[in-house]
Amino acid sequence: MDAITGAWDWLAASANWAGEKGVWHRLGEHVYLSAMCLAISCLIALPVALYLGHIGKGGALAVNISNVGRAVPTFAVLVLLTLSPLGTAGDWPTIIALVLFAVPPLLTNAYVGMREADRDVVEAARGMGMSGPQLLLRVELPLAYPLIMTGLRSAGVQVVATATLAALAGGGGLGRIITAGFGNYNTPQVVAGAVLVAVLALLVEGLLVLTDRAFDPMRRGRSRSRKSRTTADDATPAGSPA
């Protein structure tokens, strides 16, 4: 209980929110880095995934990159980049690490989404005389949308978490409040920082869920079509386990 009241007191003290090491400044750094890196990652991953999915090649790469991303410790990459010649270049080690860990979920999900777009629908669209780009934009992309957004959500959560870890390697962001607390044996500050980070992560996740709903190109049709799809799946024998 001590830790909770201590953390509350820490958060209530206005001195902790102001200045270079204050919450507002750290939050600004965190949000700025996360948003920028998520945007960069989308610009890198989505065109590649959509193209590969459209032409139907590079599946092994798109799926395996996600497994590799999971096996490599974020902390190790951050420290390795900090010790490399890039380490003197300000935020760059953090930015590169954030992008490296956001690309795999984006790429894998977008690719799988494109490949799982109903082949019959794609063939029908092609039969109607749609060109490659039309097919991509009007048929495959809307059908792949749910999985692309799933990828965006896991990338968003990943980016916020990685930006927190940047503090361990001397970067900015809210993680600094936690590491500074550990450094001074100041448990209330550690807990307060952790609460701030956790709340930010949950807010980002919630925001991305809302974005997902707001921009869904097939908002009305989706629930109906999903229902019919499950019955179709039930009819096929020996469906593969999820």
Add this chain to the structure above:
Amino acid sequence: MGAQGCLEANDWICGEYVRTRSQELLDATVQHVGITLVSVVIGLLIAFPLALIARRWRAAAGPVLGLTTILYTVPSLAMFALLTPVFGVSAAVVVTGLVLYSLTILVRNILAGLESVPQEVREAARGMGYGPVKLLFGVELPLALPALTAGLRIATVSTVAMTTIGAVVGYGGLGNLISSGMEGFFKAEVLTASVLCVLLAVVADVLLIGLQRLLTPWTRAQARARSRARRERRAADRTAKKAVA
């Protein structure tokens, strides 16, 4: 000089470092493996009953899955920081955090595995006089194994990687070496520990694949039969198309 040189030059790759600090590296690896193993085993022991509860009572499924998903969203550094007041600075902080993360993946996969068991198989087992316990462990669990091990692989690999963050409380296995290497600007220490960490993840994954093959010999025969059937169907399609043309 020669070998001594790479320590002084602070090279990334340094055989001298590995030779002189082999004990330190071994201790860190043992701690790393220990923390990972304990976390995944406890995670499995908690996830299994949770998945059963979620399956038995539909109303519980939403809260169980929702709660584990929320836990997964919390960044690891914050998770360990939040657990520190509860357990003090100890390995329990790291293990508890890792167990909570592994639950998300394990509960989902066990549930998906159990639900993939065909209803007819269940009916047949009941007809043969299988009670609920024997049905679960004798029929459903073996059939759920592929999905379960798929989840176990993901959970184990990410646990190996996340254990490094435990360095923040001094129980991070190889993460401790990465952390001390960063403070001392010791490149060989950081790179060696990072590479060992990735190797651990790969070895664990390969071991789990082997374990799954051992436990589910029938899936391979099935896969072979399925690919043969697919090939035959495709050939049949082709001849049918030719006939139409």
